[in-house]
Amino acid sequence: MATTRPSANPEADPRVKAVFDDIRATRKTDFINNLWRHLAFDPALLERTWAEVKAVMGTPSALDPLTKELIYIAVSVANACSYCVHSHTAAAKAKGMTPAQHGELLAIVALAGKTNQLATALQVPVDEVFDALR
Amino acid sequence: MATTRPSANPEADPRVKAVFDDIRATRKTDFINNLWRHLAFDPALLERTWAEVKAVMGTPSALDPLTKELIYIAVSVANACSYCVHSHTAAAKAKGMTPAQHGELLAIVALAGKTNQLATALQVPVDEVFDALR
Amino acid sequence: MATTRPSANPEADPRVKAVFDDIRATRKTDFINNLWRHLAFDPALLERTWAEVKAVMGTPSALDPLTKELIYIAVSVANACSYCVHSHTAAAKAKGMTPAQHGELLAIVALAGKTNQLATALQVPVDEVFDALR
Amino acid sequence: MATTRPSANPEADPRVKAVFDDIRATRKTDFINNLWRHLAFDPALLERTWAEVKAVMGTPSALDPLTKELIYIAVSVANACSYCVHSHTAAAKAKGMTPAQHGELLAIVALAGKTNQLATALQVPVDEVFDALR
């Protein structure tokens, strides 16, 4: 199910075509996953979202590509976004995530979920030493 | 403010003392941060939680220590746990997180927060190719 | 899938029948959507929930009906409630939401999701000027 | 800090006074906690919210009063609502929650936070046997 029906021919819109072409060129594949097809009904939103994904995830930077995907999965799990957990887990595997790394990612995400609840339940005061404004 | 008042002398309980001693030995510091002081009212919960933190975060493994802290921060942000964001950001800095890496972590967390909302709002169907059960 | 099985004949209970009749009369349709069918196992909960929906969403007020649905969708997305995103997106379309408005709603929800994560990750202190208690 | 400034004399409004009087009579105390003072700017919202709290939490029912508070705390922790965690933890203590019960509540909330993340990260398919619609 979905809340919008993608156009049968989204690339009839030249702005959509330009984004899809850039996705294909950047990822070196003809496959356009559903998120982009569903976003195409609003070309400005599609353009802004893809530009940000490309800038943040697709540009060489201070963190390596696999680490970036692990962080992306962690947020998606905490936000309970089923589509995002699926798509970024697949992306992490494509970038070399091993089963050991996957298991360890889950262990950290689960532990953080647990201690987050404890700290919130106890309303633990933040230690002065953690304050960057000191 | 907090929902429990830590004991003035938590280490009078030998189970608490054993955990605090292990925290000090493992971290090579006398500092015991507030989460552990507030958890000490329930020694079994304190023991289980510290054992898991030590096993997941303090043992050499498939992910390097800084990557593990970045993932921990990401989950804590998504769960809106103020204490955890503060303590794990401090821990990541202690493990060498540079401002460039910090900025990039935030960029990924923010982007994931954004696309998580889009995928959920559109209720995008998961692409078949992402299914590990195929 | 579901966690409760709706009764085959929920309107055998006069309290359920009264609520369903009011839903049909208020909405001018015979269609009773699944949320109400699943809530019918607890007539008191059904009554209280429908009374509140009718009072908040169905009464002329300071905000126009479409704006109210947009706010409802926004909360449902942030809470990752699949049923609610579907039902209120359909309701907003029925009340005249255009594709341009839909795209703009998603852009705001996505932007808020992004800046929420940034403000939480940075633990930005609230500016004094924003405090209504000043 | 807050986003609204409560009136200096909220009970000048007879609808607010009626609710505050009922809170005092129901709880057998003169203390009106801040949530109600801040809600008083919208008498209809105040009335509806108090009526629901009284009906759900203050009426003899299938669950005992302490169990109801424990469930309330659990939701408030998962939603990261600081005010609610504080106020309902205080209420649970007033209703007899022992430190052992408090510790156990936290252990369950923490464990659920952990397994919730695992199930979401793995996107575990729901076992057929759990489906009430079978």
Add this chain to the structure above:
Amino acid sequence: MATTRPSANPEADPRVKAVFDDIRATRKTDFINNLWRHLAFDPALLERTWAEVKAVMGTPSALDPLTKELIYIAVSVANACSYCVHSHTAAAKAKGMTPAQHGELLAIVALAGKTNQLATALQVPVDEVFDALR
């Protein structure tokens, strides 16, 4: 759909077999639900998770078994974990949850969801009297 494919014969790994055997013995059934099958790719994570579930949920303690399940469901709902809501609702029914108790659980969870949003929207200051550090 899922993000990992469980092994066809997970019990070929003796650590997995030991956990599955203990689940069967503890629960007095041959049924192993999907969460454990999907966790089996990482035996250490499986062991730690089951050990915690058994210690927290399966040991006689200050809270009765049904109350513990109700708290588990409440957290799972607030975290929007579909698998967990299904599995723990089934577990609560198996432990004797009546429809009246189920309806009342939902009423509390729903009310807490509502007042959580109100307290957060108003940014209500925590009353001094609720502070355990006083």
Add this chain to the structure above:
Amino acid sequence: MATTRPSANPEADPRVKAVFDDIRATRKTDFINNLWRHLAFDPALLERTWAEVKAVMGTPSALDPLTKELIYIAVSVANACSYCVHSHTAAAKAKGMTPAQHGELLAIVALAGKTNQLATALQVPVDEVFDALR
């Protein structure tokens, strides 16, 4: 408290100065709120975030400016972002939000929080009629 310490003179960086100048010009005020000061440690993240805020919130569009702020507040409440709730509630008041509209916004956000929990707890199947892919 905060996790980063803003530079004493952030505008020494010309990229930061350009963004701050544009914020001042766009908003017709010298006031730069803390979110931007704290984001300034990463000029690329600052630029991208401000550009998106300006494009989505500051450009005449299909939704009026006040409606956009109400949606922003709704998401911020559901995500429990204290800073965002404060800053966008202040912004909505500056754009003309009346107390009646504020109360109604809260009523909708609270109701959505409540029905979100109910639909998730019941795992209500989405009605076919709500599916845009039909």
